[in-house]
Amino acid sequence: MHIMEGYLPPQWCVFWYIVSAPFIIYGVYILNRQVKENRETLSLLAVSGAFIFLLSSLKLPSPVAGSCSHPTGTGLSTVLFGPIITCVLSLIVLIFQALFMAHGGITTLGANVFSMGIAGPLLGYAVYRLGKAVNLNIFVNIFLVTAVADLFTYVVTAIELAVAVPLQGGFVFSFETFFAIYAITQIPLAILEGVLIALVFKYIIQSRADILVKLGVLTQEQITKIMGSFS
Template structure:
């Protein structure tokens, strides 16, 4: 199993690096005023610290979980590094947080999301360290919690649709929060914060809605692949109790 997933993760990371040219839709380095950047960082800290505790406890109880943590990180890294042209002249991308949130829970995914953002800031020039707190809050906290909640709510009806909805809405919620973050930091001169949030949200929606749907499909496929090759291990530690439904 480890050999199979090592090859898969290597391929995922390679594709991510090959997509490194351009500007990603993480909030860029130095773009937010220091006060806002600091506030989002402080809000994110408790989630990440508790996430570290959750990962430690899971790792002690379930040795094989480390490989799945790495797989969730590689999947998130790949999808959030892929960029598509946007009408804004920049680009948009999936987030990849739904897979890990369903698999490991939202707190564990907050740690993975933070690590992904750090690596992307260091090696791909995506986002930055001054905006790390804001990007972690939107992509590493809100996205996973929304994805987890959607999966819990829908899995009792249809598991594949639950995975699809969780991944898609986890993606969209990330960009709703990003729109709010940018709108609050840069209110419109005429319409204030609400108008600014609406403008950012409209721009993001043009590319993010199709990307969210695509991410939902890819995440369903990803779960099918993992279940096919590691069904026993997967069912042994799935965070969501209703996985079988």
């Protein structure tokens, strides 16, 4: 998904920076407030950022020129802290990867942040809220959030590439071509990532359920019910 340095035309680099900027600015504000009000959540913030970094660093070659395939790791942060804080964590990860790992780039940072840190988590969070509204099993919900956030990241990346470097068939043909290629690797990766994050969430429930209650992710009644099902 990381679009490499220098691949997008300058006008599109600027455009995605402008689109991403309001989310980042608001995200920094929300993150600062979160840290001040709930210092005990710092450990989970660190774990969430680490998962984004680790999973999105697993770069796989992609036939799509100027890009690559990999999990995104944003599902855990999206559920624990919401999509706005997730976009800030993603920004930090993407800057580090661009500067020290030659993964992505500074000129394409706005586009990469928008697809992985904003669009994917936003749709994933919408799925999460819908799942809660219909009382979907929490682990199934976590799986769906993670898989949807992963796949939608690549839908948006395919759009970004289709509008900036279209193939001869035009935008629709370009989008279909780019995403069809991504789907070969991303569908199995999204499934595996969903299973992994669901297992991590189970561990968090078992070890730090109190923080989940403070964050409003689960109620104490729900925690008790889930813990009972483990017995």
